[in-house]
Amino acid sequence: MDPLYQEKVDEIIGRYQGQEGFLIQLLLDLQGELHWIPREVISHLSERLGVPKSQIYRIASFYKAVNLTPVGRHMIQVCMGTACQVRGAQKVLDYAASKLDIGPEETTPDLAFSLRKVNCLGCCSMGPVMTVDGEYHGGVTLEGTEKVLKDLR
Numbered sequence: 001m002d003p004l005y006q007e008k009v010d011e012i013i014g015r016y017q018g019q020e021g022f023l024i025q026l027l028l029d030l031q032g033e034l035h036w037i038p039r040e041v042i043s044h045l046s047e048r049l050g051v052p053k054s055q056i057y058r059i060a061s062f063y064k065a066v067n068l069t070p071v072g073r074h075m076i077q078v079c080m081g082t083a084c085q086v087r088g089a090q091k092v093l094d095y096a097a098s099k100l101d102i103g104p105e106e107t108t109p110d111l112a113f114s115l116r117k118v119n120c121l122g123c124c125s126m127g128p129v130m131t132v133d134g135e136y137h138g139g140v141t142l143e144g145t146e147k148v149l150k151d152l153r
């Protein structure tokens with residue numbers, strides 16, 4: 001395993017030493033630190049904690065916040081709810097995809113960006129809406145999308 005991963009994983013395991021029912025929180029902490037949870041990390045967790053890998057995968061797969069595939073340092077989410085679609089969300093998504101040269105649900109090879117389609121974010125009157133690293137942007141235009149992506153590079 002990558003020594004950097006091992007150090008982080010062991011440090012996070014140490015936070016929960018002796019506590020019960022901590023696996024979910026531990027996975028969320030790892031997600032926060034590593035942005036995704038590689039297979040080798042699951043194997044290491046299984047060994048260290050004495051928990052079957054299948055159980056760890058089952059829990060990790062259940063939570064949408066936990067990524068089991070590589071995720072970029074910056075997460076771009078475009079709302080594809082009906083209200084946002086009516087206001088041009090598809091164009092925003094297509095534009096972001098073309099600028100990043102990836103499709104929705106993909107990550108750039110340098111792990112800088114991930115692009116996702118999401119359902120209604122609950123602020124339809126601001127549509128089209130996208131989130132950038134969790135920050136909401138409403139009334140998004142193609143120019144605005146370009147600026148956001150440029151500022152993150």
Ligand code: FES
Nearest residue numbers: 079081084121124
């Ligand atoms: S449809 Fe996009 S925020 Fe509701």
